[in-house]
Amino acid sequence: MASETSKRGKLYVVGLGPGNHEHMTFRAKDVLKEADTIIGYDTYVGLIEDLIAGKEVHRYPMTQEVDRANQAIDLADQGRIVCLVSSGDPGIYGMIGLVYEILAKRGWNRQDGLYVECVPGVSSLNSCAALVGSPLMTDFAVVSMSDLLVPWEIILKRVEAAAAGDYVTVIYNPASKKRIHQLKDTREIFLKYRKPDTPVAIVKGAYRDRQDIVVTDLSSMLNFPEMLGMITTVIVGNSSTFSYKEMMINPRGYASKYQLVENKD
C-alpha cells in the first residue's frame, strides 16, 4: 500500500496571486518547490521563472486551456508531481473548473483517486480593492465581461441585477482588442440606477511593474481606453461609495448604525 501511494502523482492547481512574489502564499511556494513539472500560460510561468529552475516546464499560449488541463491530469496520473499555475486565484474564473470537469468525466473521485489540490491565491478582486481604498466593505457582485464562453445577453442580465441590487460591482476582463462595446453598455445600465458621480476605479496590472490606477466616476469611466485590457479590473461603486483624494471608500455600514469616534465619548 505504502509503495503504491508513494508512486502516485499529485496535481496542484496553484494561484500565484497578482504576479509579484510578495503576495503569493507560503502554500503556493511550497507546492512549486515540491513539483517536478510546471504547466501554465507562458506569461504566468514567466512570473515564477526564478522558482522553477531545473523542473520540466510546459508553456502554453493564452488559448488551449483544455489541452493544458488534460496534460496536467495525464502527467499527474503517470506519477508526476504537477503544478498547473495561474495568476490570481485558480478558484475564481480560473483553471480549477476545467480540471474538475474533466476529472468528473473520467469518473475520478477524491477519496481514492488522484490527489488534486486547489491552492487559493489573492485574486484581482482582493488586490485591486486593496490598492484603491475600501470598496468591498459592502455586498458586491463579480462579473466577467468575456463573452467567449458566456452569451452576452446573460452577462447583460447579470449587470442589470447587480445595478438594481445596489451591489458594488467588480468587473473582470472589461475589454479586449476585439471587444470594446461591453463597458459602454455596462455603463449605460449602471446610469439607470446610480448617479453619474458614483466612483469607479480602473486598475491595470495590480502589483506589477506597469501598475496603473485611475479613480474616476461613472460619467467619465470611458475616457481611459489605454487602461483597458486583459490585465485590467474595474470596480463600480454603489450608492454608499464615496471618493476621497483619488481613493474610493465604502463605509462599513449605514451611517446611523455607528459613530467613528465612539471611544472619545
Add this chain to the structure above:
Amino acid sequence: MASETSKRGKLYVVGLGPGNHEHMTFRAKDVLKEADTIIGYDTYVGLIEDLIAGKEVHRYPMTQEVDRANQAIDLADQGRIVCLVSSGDPGIYGMIGLVYEILAKRGWNRQDGLYVECVPGVSSLNSCAALVGSPLMTDFAVVSMSDLLVPWEIILKRVEAAAAGDYVTVIYNPASKKRIHQLKDTREIFLKYRKPDTPVAIVKGAYRDRQDIVVTDLSSMLNFPEMLGMITTVIVGNSSTFSYKEMMINPRGYASKYQLVENKD
C-alpha cells in the same frame, strides 16, 4: 527631511488568510516581522502568537472595532509601526474601511500623510471555494447576512437580485446565536428562482483544525444548524452548478462553447 520621514510610523492593515500560516502571504509575514505593535481581535491575534513574540500586543474583544481602528491610527501617528490584523482579507468586509473612514474624517492624505498599506489576503470566498470544488467559475455575488450595520430589508433586496441574476452566491456571516431567520428567508427567495436540488456548500472553519464541510442542496440546507456560526460561509450554486461526489462544480462556460476533449480530436 530624511530624519522626519524615518521617525514617522506606519500602519499596515493585514489579512492573515484563513487562519493557518500556509495560506498567509509573504507580504503579511514580512510586515508582521517589521511591526513593533500588533492590534486585533483576540482570536485573530491568537492565530499568529508564534510570529509576534516580544512585540507590544493589544487584544480586543469582538466588538470595539472603532476603538481598534482609532488606536491603530493613533499609535502609528506617534511613530509606531503597527499591524492591525484580521483573518481573511481586510479589504473584504474587513477593518480597512473603518481605517480609511476615520482617516478621511481627520483630513489625511496618502501623498504626505501617515503611511497606510492594506495587505490583501485569502478571504473566505477564496478559501471556501477552493475546498468545495469550483463554484466560482462563473459570475458571483457576495452578501453578508449580518444586520448589525445594514438593514435587513436591504440585504433581502440584494439576495433577490442575486437570485434573479443567476449569480452563484457566497454568504458571509450566515447566522449567529441571536440571528437564525436570515438563512431561512434567503432559502425561500432562492427557491423562487432555482431548483430544490441546486447545490449548496456549507463550510465551517476553512483550513482550521475544526474545519467541517457539507455539500448539500437548497432543499436540505437548513438541516445543518450545528454548522452555522460566525466562522461559517455558505455558497449557493446557480443554474449551471452541478454536484459531483460531495463537491460542487461550475463549468467554466456554456457547454456549447467548448469541448472537454478538444485535444484528442
